[in-house]
Amino acid sequence: MISNVLSQRVNNLNESASLNTAALAQKLISEGRDIVNFSIGEPDFNTPDAASLEAIKAITMGKTHYSNPQGNLDLREAICEKLQRDNELAYSTDEVIVGSGGKHIIYHTFLATIDPGDQVIVPAPYWVSYPDIASLCGGEPIIVQPDPVSLKLTSTELEKNITQKTKWVVLNSPSNPTGAVYTEAELQSIADVLRKHEHVLILSDEIYEKFVYPPAKHISLINVAPDLKERTLIVNGASKGYAMTGWRIGFGAGAKTLVSAIKKLISQTTTCPSSISQEAAKVAFGDSQPSIVMRDSFQVRRDTAVAILSSSSFLSEIHKPEGAFYLFLNLEKIIGSKTAVGRVLVTDNDIVNFLLEEANVATVSGSAYGMSPYLRISFACSIEQIKKGCQSIVDALSTLQAG
Ligand SMILES: Cc1ncc(COP(=O)(O)O)c(C=O)c1O
Known part of the structure; x- marks a missing residue:
C-alpha cells in the first residue's frame, strides 16, 4: 500500500x-x-419487548426512510416527557437533538464548538473516549486528577484547571469507570466554580442515570443549578438504561443554537439516526420499569x-x-x-x-x-x-x- x-x-x-x-x-x-468476560460495557439484558415490537411495526409500516436530522418530532417529544418525568427538567423539542448513540452526540458537539487550541477539561478517571474525541476535533484534553478517595472531581481542582482557553468541562455521573455518583452538595460546589467562568460550557454525560443504587440518587447538574442550563448539554440515550446499545440512539438536551449546529453537522455526516431505532426508542423512553x-x-x-x-x-x-x-x-x-x-x-x-x-x-x-x-x-x-x-x-x- x-x-x-x-x-x-x-x-x-x-x-x-x-x-x-x-x-x-x-x-x-x-x-x-473458557474466559469470564468482565470487560463488557453494556447490559446483558434484552431490549424491552415493547421497544422491539415497535421496531418491527415500523419496518412493516414502511417507516424506513430518512428522518429529520434532528430526530423525529414524536421521539423528541418522548425525550422531553422523559426529562420532565424522570429528571424534573423542562426542555422543548427544539432544545433536543437525537443522534446515533451518546458517543455520536459528543463527537458532533465537540466538532460543532471546538476551535484549534480550545481546552476540554476531562476529570480522571474518565470514559476512554472523551480525550480522544476532544483531540479528534482539534481540542486539547486537560486531564484533572480526582479526590484520591472518592475518585470524583473536586471544585478546587476544577477551579485550578480552568483557563481562558477552557471550552468544555465534562461531568459524568454515574461514572464510567468508577460508578461514582455525585451528590447534590458536590454538584453545588462544582456549579459555584462554573458560575464564575461564564465562557465555559458543560457536558453532563448522564448515560448511566438508570443504574443508581439506593440510597444514592441521580441528580443532574441542572437540578441544582438551573442558571447553568443555557451552557450545559445533557447527554443521555437508549444504550445503557434501556439495553439498546446496538440500536444506536443517543440524545443531547441544551441550548437551541448548539442543537441547531449539531443538527447541521449531522445533516452532512450521518444524515439522521436510524428511523427504525427511533421508533423503538420512543417507546423505550416512556417506560422505566x-x-x-x-x-x-x-x-x-x-x-x-x-x-x-x-x-x-x-x-x-x-x-x-x-x-x-x-x-x-x-x-x-x-x-x-x-x-x-x-x-x-x-x-x-x-x-x-x-x-x-x-x-x-x-x-x-x-x-x-x-x-x-x-x-x-x-x-x-x-x-x-x-x-x-x-x-x-x-x-x-x-x-x-x-x-
Ligand atoms: C460514560 C459513557 N458515555 C457515553 C457512552 C456512549 O454510549 P452510546 O454511544 O452507546 O450511546 C458510553 C459507552 O460506553 C459511556 O460509557
Missing part, C-alpha cells in the same frame, strides 16, 4: 481500549478458552462481586460503586508482587495480563481510563459468571508472593 495514506488526525487517535479488550476476550472465547428490573439485578451482582473479591487480602478495601455496572479496583497492594514463576507485576497492564492468563478473566486496566494502578470489572454478566470469575481472581491472587 502507498505510504502516507492516513491523516495525522487518525494516526494520533487511539482505538477504544475497552472495545479492544472486549474484542480480545471474544476472540479467546471463540478459540475455545425494565430499567428498574435491570438495576435491581445489577445491585445483587455488585454486592456478590464485592463480597467475593473482598476476601482477598490484596483487595480488602473495595469501594462499593453507587451507580453504573463497574467496579474500579485499586491495585496498589498487588503492584510489585511476584507470580509463581517469579515474574514481577509492575503495572496494572501486567495485572490484567496475569488475570487473563492465570484466572481466565478479561478486565480492563486503569491506564485506559487515565488512572493507575487500577482495574475495571464490569458486572454486566450473569451471577454465575460473576461468582466464577471473582473466585478465579481471588484464587489467582492467592498464588502471588507479596512484593
Whole structure:
C-alpha cells in the first residue's frame, strides 16, 4: 500500500481500549478458552419487548426512510416527557437533538464548538473516549486528577484547571469507570466554580442515570443549578438504561443554537439516526420499569462481586460503586508482587495480563481510563459468571508472593 495514506488526525487517535479488550476476550472465547468476560460495557439484558415490537411495526409500516436530522418530532417529544418525568427538567423539542448513540452526540458537539487550541477539561478517571474525541476535533484534553478517595472531581481542582482557553468541562455521573455518583452538595460546589467562568460550557454525560443504587440518587447538574442550563448539554440515550446499545440512539438536551449546529453537522455526516431505532426508542423512553428490573439485578451482582473479591487480602478495601455496572479496583497492594514463576507485576497492564492468563478473566486496566494502578470489572454478566470469575481472581491472587 502507498505510504502516507492516513491523516495525522487518525494516526494520533487511539482505538477504544475497552472495545479492544472486549474484542480480545471474544476472540479467546471463540478459540475455545473458557474466559469470564468482565470487560463488557453494556447490559446483558434484552431490549424491552415493547421497544422491539415497535421496531418491527415500523419496518412493516414502511417507516424506513430518512428522518429529520434532528430526530423525529414524536421521539423528541418522548425525550422531553422523559426529562420532565424522570429528571424534573423542562426542555422543548427544539432544545433536543437525537443522534446515533451518546458517543455520536459528543463527537458532533465537540466538532460543532471546538476551535484549534480550545481546552476540554476531562476529570480522571474518565470514559476512554472523551480525550480522544476532544483531540479528534482539534481540542486539547486537560486531564484533572480526582479526590484520591472518592475518585470524583473536586471544585478546587476544577477551579485550578480552568483557563481562558477552557471550552468544555465534562461531568459524568454515574461514572464510567468508577460508578461514582455525585451528590447534590458536590454538584453545588462544582456549579459555584462554573458560575464564575461564564465562557465555559458543560457536558453532563448522564448515560448511566438508570443504574443508581439506593440510597444514592441521580441528580443532574441542572437540578441544582438551573442558571447553568443555557451552557450545559445533557447527554443521555437508549444504550445503557434501556439495553439498546446496538440500536444506536443517543440524545443531547441544551441550548437551541448548539442543537441547531449539531443538527447541521449531522445533516452532512450521518444524515439522521436510524428511523427504525427511533421508533423503538420512543417507546423505550416512556417506560422505566425494565430499567428498574435491570438495576435491581445489577445491585445483587455488585454486592456478590464485592463480597467475593473482598476476601482477598490484596483487595480488602473495595469501594462499593453507587451507580453504573463497574467496579474500579485499586491495585496498589498487588503492584510489585511476584507470580509463581517469579515474574514481577509492575503495572496494572501486567495485572490484567496475569488475570487473563492465570484466572481466565478479561478486565480492563486503569491506564485506559487515565488512572493507575487500577482495574475495571464490569458486572454486566450473569451471577454465575460473576461468582466464577471473582473466585478465579481471588484464587489467582492467592498464588502471588507479596512484593
Ligand atoms: C460514560 C459513557 N458515555 C457515553 C457512552 C456512549 O454510549 P452510546 O454511544 O452507546 O450511546 C458510553 C459507552 O460506553 C459511556 O460509557
